[in-house]
Amino acid sequence: MSRKRQATATDVARLAGVSQSAVSRAFTPGASIAEETRERVAEAARQLGYRPNAIARSLTTRRSRIIGVAASYLQNHFYPDVLEALSRGLQARGYQMLLFMPDAGRHADPQLQEVLAWRVDALILASTTLSSELADQCQAAGIPVLLFNRTSRGPSVSSVTGENERGGRLIAEFLVAGGHRRLGFLAGLENSSTSRDREKGFAGWLAENGHPPPLREVGLYQFEAASAAARRLLARPDRPDAIFCGNDHMATAVAEVARHEFGLRIPRDLSLVGFDDTGPARWPSFSLTSFSQPVQPMVDATVALVCEMIENPAAPTRHEVVRGELLVRGSARMPPEGCVSLGEQLVWRPVRDG
Amino acid sequence: MSRKRQATATDVARLAGVSQSAVSRAFTPGASIAEETRERVAEAARQLGYRPNAIARSLTTRRSRIIGVAASYLQNHFYPDVLEALSRGLQARGYQMLLFMPDAGRHADPQLQEVLAWRVDALILASTTLSSELADQCQAAGIPVLLFNRTSRGPSVSSVTGENERGGRLIAEFLVAGGHRRLGFLAGLENSSTSRDREKGFAGWLAENGHPPPLREVGLYQFEAASAAARRLLARPDRPDAIFCGNDHMATAVAEVARHEFGLRIPRDLSLVGFDDTGPARWPSFSLTSFSQPVQPMVDATVALVCEMIENPAAPTRHEVVRGELLVRGSARMPPEGCVSLGEQLVWRPVRDG
Numbered sequence: 001m002s003r004k005r006q007a008t009a010t011d012v013a014r015l016a017g018v019s020q021s022a023v024s025r026a027f028t029p030g031a032s033i034a035e036e037t038r039e040r041v042a043e044a045a046r047q048l049g050y051r052p053n054a055i056a057r058s059l060t061t062r063r064s065r066i067i068g069v070a071a072s073y074l075q076n077h078f079y080p081d082v083l084e085a086l087s088r089g090l091q092a093r094g095y096q097m098l099l100f101m102p103d104a105g106r107h108a109d110p111q112l113q114e115v116l117a118w119r120v121d122a123l124i125l126a127s128t129t130l131s132s133e134l135a136d137q138c139q140a141a142g143i144p145v146l147l148f149n150r151t152s153r154g155p156s157v158s159s160v161t162g163e164n165e166r167g168g169r170l171i172a173e174f175l176v177a178g179g180h181r182r183l184g185f186l187a188g189l190e191n192s193s194t195s196r197d198r199e200k201g202f203a204g205w206l207a208e209n210g211h212p213p214p215l216r217e218v219g220l221y222q223f224e225a226a227s228a229a230a231r232r233l234l235a236r237p238d239r240p241d242a243i244f245c246g247n248d249h250m251a252t253a254v255a256e257v258a259r260h261e262f263g264l265r266i267p268r269d270l271s272l273v274g275f276d277d278t279g280p281a282r283w284p285s286f287s288l289t290s291f292s293q294p295v296q297p298m299v300d301a302t303v304a305l306v307c308e309m310i311e312n313p314a315a316p317t318r319h320e321v322v323r324g325e326l327l328v329r330g331s332a333r334m335p336p337e338g339c340v341s342l343g344e345q346l347v348w349r350p351v352r353d354g
Numbered sequence: 355m356s357r358k359r360q361a362t363a364t365d366v367a368r369l370a371g372v373s374q375s376a377v378s379r380a381f382t383p384g385a386s387i388a389e390e391t392r393e394r395v396a397e398a399a400r401q402l403g404y405r406p407n408a409i410a411r412s413l414t415t416r417r418s419r420i421i422g423v424a425a426s427y428l429q430n431h432f433y434p435d436v437l438e439a440l441s442r443g444l445q446a447r448g449y450q451m452l453l454f455m456p457d458a459g460r461h462a463d464p465q466l467q468e469v470l471a472w473r474v475d476a477l478i479l480a481s482t483t484l485s486s487e488l489a490d491q492c493q494a495a496g497i498p499v500l501l502f503n504r505t506s507r508g509p510s511v512s513s514v515t516g517e518n519e520r521g522g523r524l525i526a527e528f529l530v531a532g533g534h535r536r537l538g539f540l541a542g543l544e545n546s547s548t549s550r551d552r553e554k555g556f557a558g559w560l561a562e563n564g565h566p567p568p569l570r571e572v573g574l575y576q577f578e579a580a581s582a583a584a585r586r587l588l589a590r591p592d593r594p595d596a597i598f599c600g601n602d603h604m605a606t607a608v609a610e611v612a613r614h615e616f617g618l619r620i621p622r623d624l625s626l627v628g629f630d631d632t633g634p635a636r637w638p639s640f641s642l643t644s645f646s647q648p649v650q651p652m653v654d655a656t657v658a659l660v661c662e663m664i665e666n667p668a669a670p671t672r673h674e675v676v677r678g679e680l681l682v683r684g685s686a687r688m689p690p691e692g693c694v695s696l697g698e699q700l701v702w703r704p705v706r707d708g
Contacts, residue, residue, distance in 0.1 A: 006495075027471065049494055054471035055409055055418070064409070066452075066472075074438050075633075080428035083437075087455040091465065096472065098420075099453040101441040111445065117381070117408035118420075118450065140403060141360075252637070260638040279429075283606070284614035285639050 007048035016044035027052035028061070028094075058119065065095050067306065068115040072101040072127040075223065076249040077279025081295045082126060082148070089303035095121070102128045116143065122306045124148055144309030148302055149293070151193040151319065158309065160302045160320045162293035164194050168201025168244070170326045171273050171291060174348050175242045176211060177335035180271060184233050184240030185214040186250055188221035195221070195246050198275060202244055215240050219250040226250035230257040234264070241270065242332060248274035248281040248290050255286055255331070271332035277324075287330035298322045361402035370398035381406035382415070382448075412473065419449050421660065422469040426455040426481040429577065430603040431633025435649045436480060436502070443657035449475070456482045463488050470497065476660045478502055498663030502656055503647070505547040505673065512663065514656045514674045516647035518548050518629075522555025522598070524680045525627050525645060528702050529596045530565060531689035534625060538587050538594030539568040540604055542575035549575070549600050552629060556598055569594050573604040580604035584611040588618070595624065596686060602628035602635040602644055609640055609685070625686035631678075641684035652676045 013020045018037055025031040026041035044050070058064040067090055074080050083099075090097050098118060100111050112134055115123070123138065126148040135157060138145050147159040175183055185202055188195035203213055217233050219226030226245070230253065233240060245251035251274030258264040258272075266272060274281055277292035301320045309315060326348040328339050338350045367374045372391055379385040380395035398404075412418040421444055428434050437453075444451050452472060454465050463485055469477070470492070477492065480502040489511060492499050501513040529537055539556055542549035557567055571587050573580030580599070584607065587594060599605035605628035612618040612626075620626060628635055631646035655674045663669060680702040682693050692704045 049491065051467070051491070051495065052471045053473065054468070055412055055473055057471075058409055069453075072438065074428075074434035075431075077429075080434045083453075084426065084428050084455055087453060088457070091454065096468065097453050099423075099437075099441060099451050100445065101438055103442070113405070114408070114450065117406045117411075119407065119409055137403065137405070141405065256638050280634055284610050 007045075007050040009050070009052075011048050012041060012044045012050045015048060016040045024057070024060075028057065063310075064119045064121055066098050066118055066120045067095045068098045068100065068112075068118070068120040068123045070100055070102055070112070070115075070123070070125045070128050072103075073221065076221065076247065076276075077281075078149075078247070078249070078276045078293065078295070079126065081278060082299060085295050085299040086124070086126075086302065089299050093303060093307060116141070121310050122146065124302060124306060125150070142313045144306065144313055146302060146306050146309065149194060149298070151197075153193070156317045158305060158318045160298055160305060160322065161194070161197075162298065162322055163291075163324045164197035165201035165204075167275060167291035167324055167326070168198040168203075169205040170201075170348060170350070171244050171275075172202045172205035172211075173209075173350055174289075174326060174335060174338075175244065175271065175273065175332065176206075176209070177338060177350065178242070178271065178333040179335075180242035180333065182238060182240045182242075183211075183214040184243040185216050186226060186229055186233070186243055186245040186254065187216065187218045188246035188250065190218060192221070198244075198246055214244070219246065219253070221247060221250060223249065223253045226253035227257050230254040231261065234258060234262050234270075239270075242273070243270065244273050246275060248276040248278050248288055250274070251288055251290070251331075252280050252286055255288075266331050267333045273326075273332050277327055282329075289327065289329045289332040291326050292324040294322060294324065361399075361404040363404070363406075365402050366395060366398045366404045369402060370394045378411070378414075382411065417664075418473045418475055420452050420472055420474045421449045422452045422454065422466075422472070422474040422477045424454055424456055424466070424469075424477070424479045424482050426457075427575065430575065430601065430630075431635075432503075432601070432603070432630045432647065432649070433480065435632060436653060439649050439653040440478070440480075440656065443653050447657060447661060470495070475664050476500065478656065478660060479504070496667045498660065498667055500656060500660050500663065503548060503652070507547070510671045512659060512672045514652055514659060514676065515548070516652065516676055517645075517678050518551035519555035519558075521629060521645035521678055521680070522552040522557075523559040524555075524702060524704070525598050525629075526556045526559035526563075526565075527704055528643075528680060528689060528692075529598065529625065529627065529686065530560075530563070531692060531704065532596070532625065532687045533689075534596035534687065536592060536594045536596075537565070537568040538597040539570050540573045540580060540583055540587070540597055540599045540608065541570065542573060542600035542604065544572060546575070548629075552598075552600055568598070573600065573607070575601060575604060577603065577607045580607035581611050584608040585615065588612060588616050588624075593624075596627070597624065598627050600629060602630045602632050602642055604628070605642055605644070605685070606634050606640055609642075620685050621687045627680075627686050631681055636683075643681065643683045643686040645680050646678040648676060648678065 009023045013023045025033040026038045122144040124146050145157050151159045217229035219229040251272050258270050264270045274288045274290040277290045281288035281290050328346040339346050340349050363377045367377045379387040380392045476498040478500050505513045571583035573583040605626050618624045628642045628644040631644045635642035635644050682700040693700050694703050
C-alpha cells in the first residue's frame with residue numbers, strides 16, 4: 001500500500017484562499033474564526049485529505065489540550081456515569097481525555113509519569129490520590145491537579161466532592177427518627193476520604209446525641225467484600241435493624257445477601273441506606289434510600305474548576321462541595337415526619353426545634 | 355510561581371553516565387534496555403526532576419503510542435468491564451488510551467477527526483461504526499481501525515465480536531426445549547449488528563424448525579425503552595411465556611417491570627434470557643440465563659489484533675469471533691435434558707440426534 005504525500009496546512013490555505021493562521025484556527029478547538037471561513041477550510045481540507053496535526057499544534061501553542069483522567073472501580077455505576085459526563089464536558093471545551101486506570105493496590109506513580117509525558121494540560125484523579133512526590137512534580141511543572149470525589153490527606157490539592165460528612169449525619173438522624181435502635185455501618189476503603197468522612201458524620205451525630213456507636217464492618221466498596229461483611233453483620237445475635245452502607249454499590253450487595261441468604265424483608269426486618277443515588281439503587285427491586293451525589297453538577301464543577309486552573313495555574317487551592325439530598329425510597333423505614341416532596345422525589349428534611 | 359529550567363535528556367544521560375539513546379529507551383514503553391541501566395536512568399531523572407516528553411518522542415519515532423477508543427453506553431455493565439480490561443491490556447503493551455464518547459444520535463466524524471489529529475496509532479470503535487468517508491481517510495493515512503462488539507455493513511473493517519448469531523440460535527432451541535410456546539424477542543438498536551445478528555439466529559432457528567416467528571418489540575438497548583417495550587409485550591392478551599432480551603441490561607429492565615408492575619413470577623409465569631453475562635445478571639435477584647460474551651478473551655483478542663495491525667497496516671481484514679456459552683441460571687424454565695455442569699456453572703449443550 002503506498003501512501004500519498006500528506007497534504008499540509010499550506011496546501012489547504014492556498015486552496016481555500018485563506019491565511020495559514022486561519023487554517024490553524026479552524027482546527028483549534030475553541031479558537032475564534034468566522035463560520036464561513038471555517039467551512040471553506042473544512043471543505044478544502046476534505047478535498048485534499050488534510051488532517052490537522054495536534055502534536056505539531058501542541059508544540060506551537062504549548063497547550064496539549066489533553067487532560068489526563070485516572071479512573072477505575074467502574075463496577076460502581078457512579079463512575080461510568082461520571083466518565084460519560086466528564087468526557088462530554090471536556091469535549092465541549094475542546095479537550096481530549098487521556099484515560100488511565102491505575103491497578104488497585106499498585107502505586108499509580110509509574111503510570112502517571114507516562115501520562116505526564118504527554119504534557120497534559122491538567123490531571124483529574126477520580127480513583128487514586130497523589131503521592132507527595134508526584135504532587136510536587138506536578139506543581140513544579142505547573143500542571144494543575146484536581147481530585148474528584150476524594151480529598152488528599154497530605155499535600156493540599158484542589159477537589160470536588162459531595163457532602164460526605166453532612167450526608168452521614170443526616171442518615172444517622174433519619175434512621176434514629178425512623179425508630180431504629182441497633183445501627184450498623186458498612187465502611188468502604190478504610191483509607192478513602194469518602195468512607196472516612198461519611199463515617200465521621202454518621203458516628204459523630206450518634207455520639208453527640210447520646211446513641212451507642214454503630215456496629216461496624218468493612219466492605220471495601222466491593223460487591224464481594226460487602227457481601228461477606230453483610231454475612232458477618234447479619235449472623236450476629238444482636239443483628240442491626242438498620243445498616244448505613246458506605247455506597248449504593250455495597251448496599252445492593254447487602255440487600256441481595258439479606259434477602260436471598262437470610263430471608264429478611266426490606267425494610268420490615270432490615271432498613272438499608274446507601275450513598276450516591278446511582279444505577280440499580282433506583283430500580284424497584286432495590287428502591288434504595290440514598291444520599292445523592294449528583295453526577296452532572298459534580299462534573300460541571302470539575303470541568304469549570306479545571307479550566308480555571310489551566311488558565312491560572314497559580315490560583316489558590318479550592319475545595320468545591322456539591323450539595324446532595326437524602327432521597328427517601330423504600331429500603332428504610334420512614335420517620336413519622338420530615339419526609340417532603342421535591343419534584344417527584346421524596347427527600348428527608350428533618351424538623352428541628354426552634 | 356517560578357518554573358525551574360526543565361532538565362533535558364542530555365542532563366540525565368550525563369548524570370547517569372549513559373548515552374542519550376539509553377535515556378530515550380529507558381522511557382520508551384516496550385524498548386529493550388538492561389534493568390540496571392533503566393534504574394540508573396530513572397534515579398538520575400528523579401534527581402533532576404526530568405520528565406520524558408512523549409510528544410517529542412512521537413515526532414522522532416513516528417509512533418504516538420496512543421490508541422483512540424470510542425466507547426459509550428456505559429449504563430450497560432458490559433462496557434465499563436470492557437473499558438477496564440482494555441485500559442489494562444493497552445497499558446501493558448505501552449499504549450495510552452485517548453477515550454472519546456460519541457453523542458448518541460450525533461455523527462461521530464467531527465469528534466473522530468480531533469482524535470485522528472493526535473496521530474493515533476490505531477482506532478478501536480466500541481460504540482460507533484465508521485462512515486465510509488472516514489474509513490477511507492484512515493486507510494489512506496495507514497491508521498488501523500478495529501470494531502469491537504460490532505461489525506460494519508459498509509466498508510470491510512476488522513472486528514472482534516461474540517457469537518451473536520449462534521447465541522440467538524441456541525437460545526431459541528433452549529426455550530423451545532424448555533416447553534415455551536409463545537416466544538418474544540426484544541430487539542436492541544435496530545441498526546446495530548449485534549441486535550441484527552442475534553435476531554437472525556433466534557428467528558432463523560425458529561423458522562427452520564417450523565415454529566411461528568417471535569412477538570417482537572424494540573428496546574433500543576436502553577433501560578427505559580426496554581421497560582416500555584416490556585409493558586407493551588406483557589399487556590398483550592397473547593403475552594409471551596418467554597422473552598429473549600437482546601442484552602442483559604434490557605433483561606433486568608424487563609424483570610423489574612414483569613415483577614413489580616405485572617406481578618409475574620420468574621420463571622414460573624415468564625422466562626427471560628439475556629445476552630452478555632454481565633453485572634446484575636449474576637445477582638441472585640436476577641439470576642439471568644444469558645449467552646456470555648466473555649470480556650477478557652474479547653479484550654485479549656482485540657489488543658493482540660490491534661498490535662498486529664499496527665505492525666502491519668497492510669494485513670488483510672480479520673473478523674475474530676470469541677466463543678460464548680449459554681449460561682443457565684434461574685430466570686428461564688430449564689429443558690429436561692441438555693444442561694451440563696462446566697466448573698461451577700451450568701451451561702446448555704443441546705442433545706442432538708445422531
